[in-house]
Amino acid sequence: xxxxxxxxxxxxxxxxxxxxxxxxxxxxxxxxxxxxxxxxxxxxxxxxxxxxxxxxxxxxxxxxxxxxxxxxxxxxxxxxxxxxxxxxxxxxxxxxxxxxxxxxxxxxxxxxxxxxxxxxxxxxxxxxxxxxxxxxxxxxxxxxxxxxxxxxxxxxxxxxxxxxxxxxxxxxxxxxxxxxxxxxxxxxxxxxxxxxxxxxxxxxxxxxxxxxxxxxxxxxxxxxxxxxxxxxxxxxxxxxxxxxxxxxxxxxxxxxxxxxxxxxxxxxxxxxxxxxxxxxxxxxxxxxxxxxxxxxxxxxxxxxxxxxxxxxxxxxxxxxxxxxxxxxxxxxxxxxxxxxxxxxxxxxxxxxxxxxxxxxxxxxxxxxxxxxxxxxxxxxxxxxxxxxxxxxxxxxxxxxxxxxxxxxxxxxxxxxxxxxxxxxxxxxxxxxxxxxxxxxxxxxxxxxxxxxxxxxxxxxx
Amino acid sequence: xxxxxxxxxxxxxxxxxxxxxxxxxxxxxxxxxxxxxxxxxxxxxxxxxxxxxxxxxxxxxxxxxxxxxxxxxxxxxxxxxxxxxxxxxxxxxxxxxxxxxxxxxxxxxxxxxxxxxxxxxxxxxxxxxxxxxxxxxxxxxxxxxxxxxxxxxxxxxxxxxxxxxxxxxxxxxxxxxxxxxxxxxxxxxxxxxxxxxxxxxxxxxxxxxxxxxxxxxxxxxxxxxxxxxxxxxxxxxxxxxxxxxxxxxxxxxxxxxxxxxxxxxxxxxxxxxxxxxxxxxxxxxxxxxxxxxxxxxxxxxxxxxxxxxxxxxxxxxxxxxxxxxxxxxxxxxxxxxxxxxxxxxxxxxxxxxxxxxxxxxxxxxxxxxxxxxxxxxxxxxxxxxxxxxxxxxxxxxxxxxxxxxxxxxxxxxxxxxxxxxxxxxxxxxxxxxxxxxxxxxxxxxxxxxxxxxxxxxxxxx
Numbered sequence: 001x002x003x004x005x006x007x008x009x010x011x012x013x014x015x016x017x018x019x020x021x022x023x024x025x026x027x028x029x030x031x032x033x034x035x036x037x038x039x040x041x042x043x044x045x046x047x048x049x050x051x052x053x054x055x056x057x058x059x060x061x062x063x064x065x066x067x068x069x070x071x072x073x074x075x076x077x078x079x080x081x082x083x084x085x086x087x088x089x090x091x092x093x094x095x096x097x098x099x100x101x102x103x104x105x106x107x108x109x110x111x112x113x114x115x116x117x118x119x120x121x122x123x124x125x126x127x128x129x130x131x132x133x134x135x136x137x138x139x140x141x142x143x144x145x146x147x148x149x150x151x152x153x154x155x156x157x158x159x160x161x162x163x164x165x166x167x168x169x170x171x172x173x174x175x176x177x178x179x180x181x182x183x184x185x186x187x188x189x190x191x192x193x194x195x196x197x198x199x200x201x202x203x204x205x206x207x208x209x210x211x212x213x214x215x216x217x218x219x220x221x222x223x224x225x226x227x228x229x230x231x232x233x234x235x236x237x238x239x240x241x242x243x244x245x246x247x248x249x250x251x252x253x254x255x256x257x258x259x260x261x262x263x264x265x266x267x268x269x270x271x272x273x274x275x276x277x278x279x280x281x282x283x284x285x286x287x288x289x290x291x292x293x294x295x296x297x298x299x300x301x302x303x304x305x306x307x308x309x310x311x312x313x314x315x316x317x318x319x320x321x322x323x324x325x326x327x328x329x330x331x332x333x334x335x336x337x338x339x340x341x342x343x344x345x346x347x348x349x350x351x352x353x354x355x356x357x358x359x360x361x362x363x364x365x366x367x368x369x370x371x372x373x374x375x376x377x378x379x380x381x382x383x384x385x386x387x388x389x390x391x392x393x394x395x396x397x398x399x400x401x402x403x404x405x406x407x408x409x410x411x412x413x414x415x416x417x418x419x420x421x422x423x424x425x426x427x428x429x430x431x432x433x434x435x436x437x438x439x440x441x442x443x444x445x446x447x448x449x450x451x452x453x454x455x456x457x458x459x460x461x
Numbered sequence: 462x463x464x465x466x467x468x469x470x471x472x473x474x475x476x477x478x479x480x481x482x483x484x485x486x487x488x489x490x491x492x493x494x495x496x497x498x499x500x501x502x503x504x505x506x507x508x509x510x511x512x513x514x515x516x517x518x519x520x521x522x523x524x525x526x527x528x529x530x531x532x533x534x535x536x537x538x539x540x541x542x543x544x545x546x547x548x549x550x551x552x553x554x555x556x557x558x559x560x561x562x563x564x565x566x567x568x569x570x571x572x573x574x575x576x577x578x579x580x581x582x583x584x585x586x587x588x589x590x591x592x593x594x595x596x597x598x599x600x601x602x603x604x605x606x607x608x609x610x611x612x613x614x615x616x617x618x619x620x621x622x623x624x625x626x627x628x629x630x631x632x633x634x635x636x637x638x639x640x641x642x643x644x645x646x647x648x649x650x651x652x653x654x655x656x657x658x659x660x661x662x663x664x665x666x667x668x669x670x671x672x673x674x675x676x677x678x679x680x681x682x683x684x685x686x687x688x689x690x691x692x693x694x695x696x697x698x699x700x701x702x703x704x705x706x707x708x709x710x711x712x713x714x715x716x717x718x719x720x721x722x723x724x725x726x727x728x729x730x731x732x733x734x735x736x737x738x739x740x741x742x743x744x745x746x747x748x749x750x751x752x753x754x755x756x757x758x759x760x761x762x763x764x765x766x767x768x769x770x771x772x773x774x775x776x777x778x779x780x781x782x783x784x785x786x787x788x789x790x791x792x793x794x795x796x797x798x799x800x801x802x803x804x805x806x807x808x809x810x811x812x813x814x815x816x817x818x819x820x821x822x823x824x825x826x827x828x829x830x831x832x833x834x835x836x837x838x839x840x841x842x843x844x845x846x847x848x849x850x851x852x853x854x855x856x857x858x859x860x861x862x863x864x865x866x867x868x869x870x871x872x873x874x875x876x877x878x879x880x881x882x883x884x885x886x887x888x889x890x891x892x893x894x895x896x897x898x899x900x901x902x903x904x905x906x907x908x909x910x911x912x913x914x915x916x917x918x919x920x921x922x
Contacts, residue, residue, distance in 0.1 A: 105809070105811065107701070107810075107811035108809035108810055108811040108812070109704070109810065110809065130705075149650055150649075150650040150654075151650070152648060152650075156648060160621075160625070161648055161650075163654065163657075164621070164625065173901075177897065179896070179897050179898040179900075179901060180896060180897075180898060181895065181898035181901070183807075183874065183875060183876040183894070184808075184809045184873075184874030184875065185806075185807035185808055185809060185840055185841075185870075185874070185875040185876040185879065186807065186809070186810065186839050186840055187613060187617060187622055187807050187839045187840070187841055187876075187879050187880060188611075188807060188876035188878065188879060189610055189611040189612070189613075189622075189661055189876075189878045189879065189880050189881060189882045189883070190876045190877050190878045190883055190887065190891070190894055190895070191661075191883060191891060191894075191895055191899070191902050191920055192658060192661070192662055192666075192902045192905060192906075192920075193611075193624065193654075193657045193658060193660070193661055194898055194901055194902065196624075196654045196657040196658075197653060197654060197657075197658055199654070200650055200652075200653070200654055201653055205653075217704070217705060217706070217707045218707075219707055220706075220707050240568070243570070243678070244591075244678060245678070245681070245745055246678040246679075246680055246681050246743075246744070246745045247745050248744070248745075282707075283707070283709070283749070284706055284707045284708050284709075284752075284753065284756055285749070285752040285753070285755075285756060286752075287748050287749060287751075287752040288744070288746070288748060288749025288750075288752050288753065289749075290748075291745075291746040291748040291749050292745065292746070292749065294746075295745055295746060345646075346644075346646035346647065346648050346649060347645075347646055348566070348569035348571065348645045348646060348647070349568075349569055349570065349647065350566065350568035350569040351569070378647050378648045379646055379647055379648070380646075380648055409646075412645075413644065413645030413646070414644060414645065414646040415644040415646040415648075415649035415650075415651045416651050417649065417650045417651045418646065418648050418649060418650065419648060419650050420650060421650045421651075422650070422651055422652060426651065430651070430652060433644070433651055433652075434642065434651070434652055435640070435641060436638065436640050436641075437640040437641060437642035437655055438652070439640075440634075440640060440642070440655060440909075441652050441653045441655065443908060443909075444653060444905065444908065445653075447904060447905070447908045448901075448904075459652055459653075
């Protein structure tokens with residue numbers, strides 16, 4: 001890529017545009033914006049800017065496009081595939097100061113937000129309306145980051161991913177043009193779906209400066225179950241049979257024995273140390289949830305469950321789900337000084353048992369430690385591997401484990417990334433996954449960002 | 462548009478490629494492919510071809526692209542916005558003979574199909590697996606047509622539109638290139654979402670030759686209600702409150718008094734002739750459905766419902782829903798010799814009552830007859846206006862009614878088309894709806910179909 005060197009004149013332009021207090025070339029700020037949550041690293045950017053409005057983003061993109069200087073948007077830095085790292089230096093647009101909730105239209109189940117608003121903060125503010133944005137990435141990501149990566153998580157089985165819950169976007173193109181696309185209506189067949197083209201494009205096609213999100217009502221009632229199985233196969237078979245039976249869980253999570261062991265060691269919850277399903281149903285009334293849980297228990301029993309703990313209500317949910325919500329934090333605590341490879345693949349639900357088996361064999365083969373926790377209901381598998389990212393032997397090993405598991409997922413008809421995006425970490429799998437359609441993606445990139453200034457080096461191998 | 466005249470040599474090419482029995486220039490075939498279900502008409506195409514495989518489509522597109530001859534895909538001809546009409550003549554690709562179900566992967570809730578398979582026929586074949594494709598357009602459209610228009614219908618409130626249920630596509634580009642895009646996994650964050658770019662593009666970007674669809678389990682149990690209200694406002698308020706309460710109906714349909722009157726006249730069902738909601742819940746167990754219905758009845762009562770008929774089970778569902786399913790057929794029978802304008806807009810759910818009010822006032826103002834039947838739960842409003850399409854006065858009137866209602870929907874933040882696509886009928890509203898983002902759509906069209914041979918004259922004004 002042939003970018004120009006960022007000059008004092010460019011810095012002058014930025015300072016002139018947004019004022020000194022919202023531009024920085026300070027070492028600590030540059031360092032903060034060259035590493036992500038999974039310890040992926042890159043060269044320091046040239047400058048960090050904190051825009052406050054679309055017009056500023058527009059002016060910066062226009063300048064950068066003319067000057068051939070890379071621009072990379074930054075949310076909360078919670079990505080784990082290196083998605084917002086400024087590989088080719090240039091300008092970081094940090095959206096921390098564009099974090100307003102612009103309008104809540106509770107009667108339409110919609111909210112308009114700026115991209116820097118954080119998911120958890122937003123949902124706290126929305127709770128007074130009895131509403132929430134359902135895709136739950138775990139981390140307190142920004143909405144802009146979630147849109148970039150098409151993030152999702154525990155509730156996707158019921159509510160879909162970010163993509164399914166974005167109605168309208170304001171996007172700045174590299175030319176500086178500001179467009180609005182989408183509709184406030186909840187369904188449309190009007191023209192090409194640019195919203196879903198931008199969602200998941202990781203800031204490589206345009207930069208989102210405002211979004212209208214579709215919200216869901218906070219469920220009135222909760223029914224939860226924690227089910228222990230002798231084997232992972234029994235657990236994955238249960239997942240498959242539950243969905244086949246027409247049950248519609250709001251969450252369906254699998255944690256393997258190693259993960260439960262860590263949880264017990266760190267949080268002393270005294271859970272049975274075997275593969276475990278965390279199941280949640282939500283709805284408007286208790287009778288129906290009880291019936292859902294009864295039917296679920298029946299399916300668990302036929303799949304040799306060894307223990308079922310279940311309950312109704314918000315407190316029961318908090319208690320039973322505590323372990324799931326804390327899992328990653330407890331892993332970190334249990335592996336001090338370690339970084340983590342988090343493998344993220346998704347396969348057709350029928351292939352899930354085989355995928356889990358293959359992944360377990362692979363970590364055994366490479367003698368690594370690994371924790372499974374997956375959004376099993378979606379066929380989305382996470383394997384968390386702790387290690388020393390400064391140890392070349394470990395790096396080699398983790399790359400092999402990652403490569404073999406992701407390739408296997410693709411060979412089963414699955415995808416290299418269920419919810420974390422491509423970033424840097426999954427680029428190498430794009431040809432295997434997309435074949436000749438990758439060329440069409442490239443042509444669209446070339447069309448909308450001919451100079452390649454937007455988040456360069458991402459997605460494409 | 463500067464297309465070339467279709468010559469004997471072109472016809473020779475086609476005949477040579479697929480054989481005489483799968484090409485026609487016969488008047489009756491040409492006429493069949495120049496009118497749609499809503500009596501939109503256009504010049505006769507030059508030839509109709511019935512391809513049998515992607516490679517044939519590829520050869521035809523390559524030739525047509527080089528020769529600058531329009532190519533328009535054709536499914537079942539059930540569109541109502543003129544979506545598949547060959548405005549600039551050229552070649553019709555009729556997918557009637559590419560109608561195979563290629564693979565059912567019931568254990569993954571997926572089916573691979575050719576684009577010519579008809580929705581109702583496919584669901585009949587899938588029923589033996591306990592599965593179905595949920596977006597229900599009413600008409601027995603082809604899957605290719607549903608993909609083209611991003612069709613949806615009664616069940617969209619629960620299952621989403623066609624777009625939400627397509628996992629993978631095989632698409633032929635104007636160059637003849639055959640690409641495959643998407644994944645068999647049920648979630649992905651891998652690269653740009655080309656699947657959703659092609660779905661809803663009405664055959665203007667590429668021609669779909671195979672699709673993998675996501676299926677749902679046929680519900681075990683049904684709970685239905687037919688609720689009569691004194692006013693449309695009471696009915697629409699009920700819709701809004703049901704969704705706000707966290708109820709999750711599988712269908713939520715509004716029929717106005719005029720529609721119920723037609724149903725009574727033609728089918729003698731003896732329904733109360735007032736605005737009526739058709740409500741359906743589905744699930745795995747009866748207890749929960751009863752509770753859903755109880756809660757629904759409570760909301761209906763507070764909104765002054767005058768009658769509630771409800772029941773549990775498949776037979777009850779068939780009985781109570783009979784009127785809804787027959788509604789359009791009965792309108793036709795009640796208006797012999799008439800054609801129908803079917804207005805299709807969607808607005809945010811909070812604007813639905815106002816939208817219905819405006820539409821009623823508009824047909825009153827123009828002294829036309831009109832039947833309302835809407836997918837109220839999605840904010841999707843249909844207004845069916847019968848008339849004589851050969852009467853210039855009626856044409857003028859219907860265009861005015863359509864124009865005012867659609868414009869009003871857009872001004873309320875809604876869309877010109879909830880589920881029927883743009884075709885010819887909604888082109889004039891695209892600038893109002895999409896503003897400057899329409900230019901981005903045009904650029905994508907130009908990128909993928911630089912000669913503009915694919916279904917020319919559609920979507921763009």
